[in-house]
Amino acid sequence: MKPTVVWTKIDEAPYLATFSLLPIVEGFTKDAGVNIELRDISLAGRIIATMKDFLPEELRINDELAYLGELVKKPEANIIKLPNISASVPQLVAAIKELQSQGYPLPDYPEEPKNAEEEKIKMLYAKCIGSNVNPVLREGNSDRRLAEPVKEYAKNHPHKMRTPKENSKSHVAHMDSNDFYQNEQSFISPKDQTLKIVFEDKEGNKKLLKEVKVEKDEIFSASFLNRKTLRDFYAKTIEDTKEKDILFSLHVKATMMKVSDPVMFGDAIRVYYKELFDKFGKELEEIGFNPNNGLSDLEAKLNRLPENKQEAIRETLKEIYAKNPRLYMVDSDKGITNLHRPNDVIIDASIPAVIKNGLQGWGPEGEVEDCTITVPDRTYARMYKEIVEDIKKNGQFDPTKIGTVQNVGLMAKKAEEYGSHDKTFFPPKDGYIYVEDENGEKVICHELDAGDIWRAYSVKDIAVRDWVKLAANRSKESGYPVVFWLDSNRAHDANLIKRVVEELPKYDIDNIEFHVMAPEKAMRYTLRRFRKGLGTISATGNVLRDYLTDLFPIIEVGTSARTLSIVPLLAGGGLYETGAGGSAPKHVEQFLKENHLRWDSLGEFLALAESLKLAKKQGASEKIEIIADALNRAVARYLDEDRTPKRKVGELDNRGSHFYLAKFWAEELANCGDSELEAKFRPVAKELKENEEKILAEIREAEGKPADIGGYYHPNEELVSKYMRPSETFNKIIDALR
Amino acid sequence: MKPTVVWTKIDEAPYLATFSLLPIVEGFTKDAGVNIELRDISLAGRIIATMKDFLPEELRINDELAYLGELVKKPEANIIKLPNISASVPQLVAAIKELQSQGYPLPDYPEEPKNAEEEKIKMLYAKCIGSNVNPVLREGNSDRRLAEPVKEYAKNHPHKMRTPKENSKSHVAHMDSNDFYQNEQSFISPKDQTLKIVFEDKEGNKKLLKEVKVEKDEIFSASFLNRKTLRDFYAKTIEDTKEKDILFSLHVKATMMKVSDPVMFGDAIRVYYKELFDKFGKELEEIGFNPNNGLSDLEAKLNRLPENKQEAIRETLKEIYAKNPRLYMVDSDKGITNLHRPNDVIIDASIPAVIKNGLQGWGPEGEVEDCTITVPDRTYARMYKEIVEDIKKNGQFDPTKIGTVQNVGLMAKKAEEYGSHDKTFFPPKDGYIYVEDENGEKVICHELDAGDIWRAYSVKDIAVRDWVKLAANRSKESGYPVVFWLDSNRAHDANLIKRVVEELPKYDIDNIEFHVMAPEKAMRYTLRRFRKGLGTISATGNVLRDYLTDLFPIIEVGTSARTLSIVPLLAGGGLYETGAGGSAPKHVEQFLKENHLRWDSLGEFLALAESLKLAKKQGASEKIEIIADALNRAVARYLDEDRTPKRKVGELDNRGSHFYLAKFWAEELANCGDSELEAKFRPVAKELKENEEKILAEIREAEGKPADIGGYYHPNEELVSKYMRPSETFNKIIDALR
Known part of the structure; x- marks a missing residue:
C-alpha cells in the first residue's frame, strides 16, 4: 500500500x-x-x-x-x-x-x-x-531544530539584535528558598496503580483531593512553593528594582500552567499594589476583584463602586506608581502593563524578546530601559540568569557567527509540569498534602502553609526511554554533542538521570559525545559552543523544551515560527x-x-x-x-x-x-x-x-x-x-x- | 605458588x-x-x-x-x-x-x-x-563498611546518642554564593598532555604557576572561593549566632586540604577578632602573627611585644569575647577554643561528634550547648545541613534500629580535592588564573580578586571506571541500592555522571537498584532508608568518602575505628x-x-x-x-x-x-x-x-x-x-x- x-x-x-x-x-x-x-x-x-x-x-x-x-x-x-x-x-x-x-x-x-x-x-x-x-x-517526544536553509538565510540576512547598554543593570531575580525547586519529591511507581492525593490538616482531618492512575515505572513527582516566601521575595525584588531605577518585569506562563501561575502572578499584584489592599481591602473584595486576573480585572469592576471610592482608588494607584519602580509595559501606548493581564507576558516568548532588545524592555513612557527579569522559581530561572549574565559579559549574540542549538524534548503523554494543572492544589489551612500508594504508604509528603501552591506531575516510562533514544539518534545523525539538562539536585531529575544511565548505553555511546548537566551549567556549556559557531543538542524536559525552542531560534533566526518541529511518534510514525x-x-x-x-x-x-x-x-x-x-x-x-x-x-x-x-x-x-x-x-x-x-x-x-x-x-x-x-x-x- | x-x-x-x-x-x-x-x-x-x-x-x-x-x-x-x-x-x-x-x-x-x-x-x-x-x-578505590559482627554488637550494646534539645537552635551555616561550589569548571583531557596553570594580571602580565601532567580522559577541574564573600559570610554568621545566643563553631579540614583550608580558617580569625586587627594591625604584623595558624600563634608570639601592649591586646581580646558569640571549645578545661589551632577541629570527625552529642558542643565554661555549625563552602555543607535538619525533625538516631550505610569511594591516584594542595594558588593581585592545554587553548579560566583561593584537582579515568565497577559489584553482593552522590550542578560531577552513564550498564544493572543524586538529596534518600533499618551504599567522590566513612560508622557503632576498610586494588589484589x-x-x-x-x-x-x-x-x-x-x-x-x-x-x-x-x-x-x-x-x-x-x-x-x-x-x-x-x-x- x-x-x-x-x-x-x-x-x-x-x-x-x-x-x-x-x-x-x-x-x-x-x-x-x-x-x-x-x-x-x-x-x-x-x-x-x-x-x-x-x-x-x-x-x-x-x-x-x-x-x-x-x-x-x-x-x-x-x-x-x-x-x-x-x-x-x-x-x-x-x-x-x-x-x-x-x-x-x-x-x-x-x-x-x-x-x-x-x-x-x-x-x-x-x-x-x-x-x-x-x-x-x-x-511522542519532540525534535525541534532550524532547517539548514533557514539557518543559512539568517547568517546571510541577520536580524537585528540590540547591543546591551554598557554596565547593563538588567538581571534575573529569583527566590532563594522554599520554591518548587527546593521542595520537590519524586517517586517511581513499581506497578500500575491508583495514587491518592490527600490533604490532612493539623487536627488529622483528611480530604481526598484526587485519585491519579499511574503506570508501572512512571516517575511521579510533586513540589510546592511557599506563598509567604514568594511575597517576601517580590517585596525585596521590587525594592531592589526601585533602588536600581530600572523596570520591574515578571515572567510566568499562566497560559500553560493555568492553575499555579496565575496565583504567582496574583501575588505580584498583591505585593506591588500592597497599599491598595491595605486601604481598600473590603471594597475590592465586595466588587469581586481577583488579583490573579491582573489589574485589568480591577479596571473592569471598578465602576461597581461609588464615584468617590473610585476616585480614591485611582489616587492610591497613582501614589503606588510614584513610589514603586516603573513597570515593564506590554503596550505603553495603551498603558497596558506587565501586571495588567496574566497571559500577556509569557516567559518563553517574553524573555527572548528582552534579550533580542539588548536586555531591555519598554517603560510606561515608551522609553527603552534595563529591567529586573523576575522569574520566581529557581528551577528554570537560573538558566535564564546564566544567559543574561553571559550577554552582559560577552556581549550580544551575532547571528552571522553563532552556532545552533537543537532540542530533543520530553513531551509525550503530557510529560512533567505541563501535565500538572489538574493536579495543582492550594491547602485551605496549614497541614499536609501527601500522595499515598495502594498499600497506604505515603510516597510523597509535604508540610504546607494555608494557600501554598502544591502541584504534582509525572512522566511515563515509555516516554522517557523514547526520549533518550531520540537524543542519541539525533546526536549521531547530526554529529553534535547532546547535553541532558538534568539537575541531580531535583528529585525528579535524579530519577530521570537514572533512566538515562540505563537507556543511553544502548545507543552506541562510544560514538556520541554526551553530558548530563544541571540547566545553568548546561546553558554555560552550550553558550560557549554557541559563541564559537558550533552546534549542540539540548535534551530537556517538557518545560525547558518549550522555553529553549523559543529562546534559541529567536536568537538565531529572529523568530521561532521558522523552526522545524517534529514529533517522532512513539509507535514509529511522524x-x-x-x-x-x-x-x-x-x-x-x-x-x-x-x-x-x-x-x-x-x-x-x-x-x-x-x-x-x-x-x-x-x-x-x-x-x-x-x-x-x-x-x-x-x-x-x-x-x-x-x-x-x-x-x-x-x-x-x-x-x-x-x-x-x-x-x-x-x-x-x-x-x-x-x-x-x-x-x-x-x-x-x-x-x-x-x-x-x-x-x-x-x-x-x-x-x-x-x-x-x-x-x-x-x-x-x-x-x-x-x-x-x-x-x-x-x-x-x-x-x-x- | x-x-x-x-x-x-x-x-x-x-x-x-x-x-x-x-x-x-x-x-x-x-x-x-x-x-x-x-x-x-x-x-x-x-x-x-x-x-x-x-x-x-x-x-x-x-x-x-x-x-x-x-x-x-x-x-x-x-x-x-x-x-x-x-x-x-x-x-x-x-x-x-x-x-x-x-x-x-x-x-x-x-x-x-x-x-x-x-x-x-x-x-x-x-x-x-x-x-x-x-x-x-x-x-585503588575504597570499600568501607561495618562488618556484620560489629554491627550486631552495636545493636545489642548500643552506644549513647544524646537526644537533641527540643527546638534545637543548632544548624549548619554555609555561604550562598561565590564559593567553590559555584565557581567550578571542569575539563576532560582528550590525550596525555601537560597543562599549564597560569596567572595573568589585568595588565596582561603572565606568570606560570605550575605545569601538570594529565592522562587521556582524566577529568581536570578547578574552582575558587572569593575571600571577601567568605568574610562577609563569617560576619553575618557570627552576628546571627550571637543573636541566637548559641556557640559558634567552624569545621574545615586543614590537615588534608593543607593549603586552602588554613586560609579559610584564618579568615574566621580575621573576622571574629576584627577589632584586634583594627587596633593592633601593625604590632601583630611585626611579631609575625599568622592568623592561619590560629590564635595559639598569637599566644606564642605575644611576648615579643612590650608588656603594656600585651596587656592592651589581652584587654581587647576580652572585649571581643564579651561582644561576640561564645566559641565552641576543643578543651574547655584548658581554654582551647575552636579557633586556637586550625587542626584541632577536623570536619569529618567533629560534626559526627556534634551529632552524637545531641547537636551540641562544649562552651567556654564547659557548658553543653547548641551551636552554629559553620561549613563555608556549599559543596558538602548542604549534606551536613540535611542530616542536622533531619535529626531536628525526626529525632536522634537509635543504634538498635537504624540500618547501615556502606561506602564505595573514589580514592585511587589522589583523586579530586584531596589531591589539590600542590595545585592551590592565591592570586597576588586581581586577575585571571587559567589552565591552558598543549594547543594553547584556555580550557579553564577564572577571574579572581587578589587573595582568592583557587585550586585544581583531577581524577584519572581508570580510577573512575574502577569505582563504578566497584559500586555495581558491591550493590550486587549486598543487595543494597547504590546511590551515586553526584551533583549535576557541579561541572566536575557532571563529567563523572557522564562516566557513570558509560560504565554502569556494563554491570548487569537490571539487577541493581541505583540512583544518581546530588549530595543533599542523596542524604535525604539514604536517611529515609537508614531510619527504616535498611542498608544503602553511598558511591562518592574522595571528600565525601572521607566524611561519610566517619559519619555513619560513628552514628551506627559509636566509632569509625571499627570500620572494615578495603582498598580493592586496580590491578586485582586487595x-x-x-x-x-x-x-x-x-x-x-x-x-x-x-x-x-x-x-x-x-x-x-x-x-x-x-x-x-x-x-x-x-x-x-x-x-x-x-x-x-x-x-x-x-x-x-x-x-x-x-x-x-x-x-x-x-x-x-x-x-x-x-x-x-x-x-x-x-x-x-x-x-x-x-x-x-x-x-x-x-x-x-x-x-x-x-x-x-x-x-x-x-x-x-x-x-x-x-x-x-x-x-x-x-x-x-x-x-x-x-x-x-x-x-x-x-x-x-x-x-x-x-
Whole structure:
C-alpha cells in the first residue's frame, strides 16, 4: 500500500494558504508512490463532529481528530499538522453563531447551564475549547531544530539584535528558598496503580483531593512553593528594582500552567499594589476583584463602586506608581502593563524578546530601559540568569557567527509540569498534602502553609526511554554533542538521570559525545559552543523544551515560527508541526478586506520535506527523497531571493510566494540527476519561468478588493479555492501535473 | 605458588600487638596453603631504608615500602596494612635520635639547611614525614563498611546518642554564593598532555604557576572561593549566632586540604577578632602573627611585644569575647577554643561528634550547648545541613534500629580535592588564573580578586571506571541500592555522571537498584532508608568518602575505628586497612609504664578474615575460607562476650583479648564441618579452655611493672616478643600449631 501523508485542514491564514499550496504539493509528488490526504481538524470541523447528535444526517461529518488520534498510535502515521485555533469561549461562540447562520441547527453555548441538558451541551462544547488538538496528536517526544536553509538565510540576512547598554543593570531575580525547586519529591511507581492525593490538616482531618492512575515505572513527582516566601521575595525584588531605577518585569506562563501561575502572578499584584489592599481591602473584595486576573480585572469592576471610592482608588494607584519602580509595559501606548493581564507576558516568548532588545524592555513612557527579569522559581530561572549574565559579559549574540542549538524534548503523554494543572492544589489551612500508594504508604509528603501552591506531575516510562533514544539518534545523525539538562539536585531529575544511565548505553555511546548537566551549567556549556559557531543538542524536559525552542531560534533566526518541529511518534510514525507563530487572525482580516494574504508557508515547506523523507522509509518510491531534497534546495533559494510574502496589498503575497516555490522546485527537479524526474519537470520549469510575469500579474490584479468567502470559521470552500487560485495560467500548469 | 598475605610491621601500639597476634594467625592458617609475611614500613624502618647511603652494609635493610608500592600493582597483592605513624618533624627528630643512640650513624635532621649537603639530607628525610605510606599503597578505590559482627554488637550494646534539645537552635551555616561550589569548571583531557596553570594580571602580565601532567580522559577541574564573600559570610554568621545566643563553631579540614583550608580558617580569625586587627594591625604584623595558624600563634608570639601592649591586646581580646558569640571549645578545661589551632577541629570527625552529642558542643565554661555549625563552602555543607535538619525533625538516631550505610569511594591516584594542595594558588593581585592545554587553548579560566583561593584537582579515568565497577559489584553482593552522590550542578560531577552513564550498564544493572543524586538529596534518600533499618551504599567522590566513612560508622557503632576498610586494588589484589583510630601513642606510654596494652586488635581480626577470603581466590586451599568464616564467628563472640581489652592494669589487656580470640576461633573450627580442621582444632580448643585461668593469670602476673623494650620507634624485637607473649602455657599451645 502506498504511504499516506496526512495534511491537516485547520483555520484562518494557514487554512486559506492550503488551498493554494496543496495542489502544488499534489502535483509535484504524484507518481512517487505517496498519497496526500486532507483531514479536517478545524474548529468548525471539530464542532460539527462533536455535536453530531444535534445535526441531520446530511450535515454530519466524521470525527477526524479521533481518527488521527488513533492513527498516531500506528507506525504508518505521517501527518503534517498546521496551526489550528486553540479556541477561547468567545471564539467558540462566534463559530457556533456562524455555523447556525449557515443552517447548522446547533444549540447556543450555555455559559451558565440552567439544567442537565444544558450542562451536557456545555460539556460537549468544552471538548472544542483550548488546546485540545495537541494532546491528542502529540503521541511522542519532540525534535525541534532550524532547517539548514533557514539557518543559512539568517547568517546571510541577520536580524537585528540590540547591543546591551554598557554596565547593563538588567538581571534575573529569583527566590532563594522554599520554591518548587527546593521542595520537590519524586517517586517511581513499581506497578500500575491508583495514587491518592490527600490533604490532612493539623487536627488529622483528611480530604481526598484526587485519585491519579499511574503506570508501572512512571516517575511521579510533586513540589510546592511557599506563598509567604514568594511575597517576601517580590517585596525585596521590587525594592531592589526601585533602588536600581530600572523596570520591574515578571515572567510566568499562566497560559500553560493555568492553575499555579496565575496565583504567582496574583501575588505580584498583591505585593506591588500592597497599599491598595491595605486601604481598600473590603471594597475590592465586595466588587469581586481577583488579583490573579491582573489589574485589568480591577479596571473592569471598578465602576461597581461609588464615584468617590473610585476616585480614591485611582489616587492610591497613582501614589503606588510614584513610589514603586516603573513597570515593564506590554503596550505603553495603551498603558497596558506587565501586571495588567496574566497571559500577556509569557516567559518563553517574553524573555527572548528582552534579550533580542539588548536586555531591555519598554517603560510606561515608551522609553527603552534595563529591567529586573523576575522569574520566581529557581528551577528554570537560573538558566535564564546564566544567559543574561553571559550577554552582559560577552556581549550580544551575532547571528552571522553563532552556532545552533537543537532540542530533543520530553513531551509525550503530557510529560512533567505541563501535565500538572489538574493536579495543582492550594491547602485551605496549614497541614499536609501527601500522595499515598495502594498499600497506604505515603510516597510523597509535604508540610504546607494555608494557600501554598502544591502541584504534582509525572512522566511515563515509555516516554522517557523514547526520549533518550531520540537524543542519541539525533546526536549521531547530526554529529553534535547532546547535553541532558538534568539537575541531580531535583528529585525528579535524579530519577530521570537514572533512566538515562540505563537507556543511553544502548545507543552506541562510544560514538556520541554526551553530558548530563544541571540547566545553568548546561546553558554555560552550550553558550560557549554557541559563541564559537558550533552546534549542540539540548535534551530537556517538557518545560525547558518549550522555553529553549523559543529562546534559541529567536536568537538565531529572529523568530521561532521558522523552526522545524517534529514529533517522532512513539509507535514509529511522524508528526510534523508547523506555524509556531499561530494561525494569524490579522492575516485573515487583511485578506477579507483586500484579498492579500501575507501568511508565509515556509513552515509547511520544511515540514513537507521531512514528511516526504519519512514516506520513503514507509515504502514510497526512491524518487520521493529526490523530490524532498529538491524542495529543500528550492526553499533555500526562496529565502535567499526573498520570495516570502510581503505585508502590503499589491506586493508579493502568499499565492505569489507559492508560485516561486513551485518555480524553484521545478527548476531543481529539472536538474536533479534522475532522468525521469528531469524529463517530467524540465518543461514545467520552462513554462513557469516563461509565464512568471503573467502569473504574478494575474495574482496582483485580483488584489485590492474584499474577498467574500462566505464565512470566517467555516467558509465556502469553492469560494476559498477561487480566491486562493487567481491565476489561470499557474493553475493550468499545476493541474496538468496532478 | 602459595598466595602470600603481607602483614605490615608498623609503629606503636598495633606494632606491639602484632608480636602477640601474628603467631596465632600463623598457627591457625598453617596447612591452608597461604604464606604470612611480615614487611617493615615503620617510621624507623623507612628512615633506615631511605638513609641507606649513610649506613654501613650490615645496618642496611630493604626498602619495603618501595617493594609494596610495586606489589600493589600486581594481581597477587594481598596486604593487611596496620596504622603507621604519619610523622611530624618532632617525631622524625625523636626517631633519628633514638636510632643514633642505637648505633645508627645517621645525620641530624637539618631544619634550616646551611649547604647543599644538608639540603639533600633534608630532602631525603622529607620522604619519611607526613602521610607518605597511604599514597603509595592506595592503588585503588575504597570499600568501607561495618562488618556484620560489629554491627550486631552495636545493636545489642548500643552506644549513647544524646537526644537533641527540643527546638534545637543548632544548624549548619554555609555561604550562598561565590564559593567553590559555584565557581567550578571542569575539563576532560582528550590525550596525555601537560597543562599549564597560569596567572595573568589585568595588565596582561603572565606568570606560570605550575605545569601538570594529565592522562587521556582524566577529568581536570578547578574552582575558587572569593575571600571577601567568605568574610562577609563569617560576619553575618557570627552576628546571627550571637543573636541566637548559641556557640559558634567552624569545621574545615586543614590537615588534608593543607593549603586552602588554613586560609579559610584564618579568615574566621580575621573576622571574629576584627577589632584586634583594627587596633593592633601593625604590632601583630611585626611579631609575625599568622592568623592561619590560629590564635595559639598569637599566644606564642605575644611576648615579643612590650608588656603594656600585651596587656592592651589581652584587654581587647576580652572585649571581643564579651561582644561576640561564645566559641565552641576543643578543651574547655584548658581554654582551647575552636579557633586556637586550625587542626584541632577536623570536619569529618567533629560534626559526627556534634551529632552524637545531641547537636551540641562544649562552651567556654564547659557548658553543653547548641551551636552554629559553620561549613563555608556549599559543596558538602548542604549534606551536613540535611542530616542536622533531619535529626531536628525526626529525632536522634537509635543504634538498635537504624540500618547501615556502606561506602564505595573514589580514592585511587589522589583523586579530586584531596589531591589539590600542590595545585592551590592565591592570586597576588586581581586577575585571571587559567589552565591552558598543549594547543594553547584556555580550557579553564577564572577571574579572581587578589587573595582568592583557587585550586585544581583531577581524577584519572581508570580510577573512575574502577569505582563504578566497584559500586555495581558491591550493590550486587549486598543487595543494597547504590546511590551515586553526584551533583549535576557541579561541572566536575557532571563529567563523572557522564562516566557513570558509560560504565554502569556494563554491570548487569537490571539487577541493581541505583540512583544518581546530588549530595543533599542523596542524604535525604539514604536517611529515609537508614531510619527504616535498611542498608544503602553511598558511591562518592574522595571528600565525601572521607566524611561519610566517619559519619555513619560513628552514628551506627559509636566509632569509625571499627570500620572494615578495603582498598580493592586496580590491578586485582586487595589492601586491607585497619585502625582508623591511629597508632595510639597513649597506649604505648601506658605499656612502657605498667606493661598493660589496651590496644584492641578488632580491626586486624576483621581485615584478616577478608584477606583470607581473597587468598582463597588467589589459589589457597578451600579450607582457608572455612578458617575465615570461623574467625568471623569468633569475632562475633569476642564482641558479644565483651573480651575487648580494658583500660586498667590488671584487667584484660590486648594479650588476654588475643587469648580469647584464639579460644573462640579454635572452638568454631572444632565444629566447622570440615573433618580435617575439626580433628586439628578440637584438641586445641580443649587445651585453651582447660588452661583459661592459668593463661590469664600468667598474663596478669606480668603486669604492673615497667616494660623495657629498648626503644620507642625501634625497640629490641626479642624484648618486645618476650613482653608480648608472657604466658608460657599459651605460647606452647600456639607454637605447636605453627
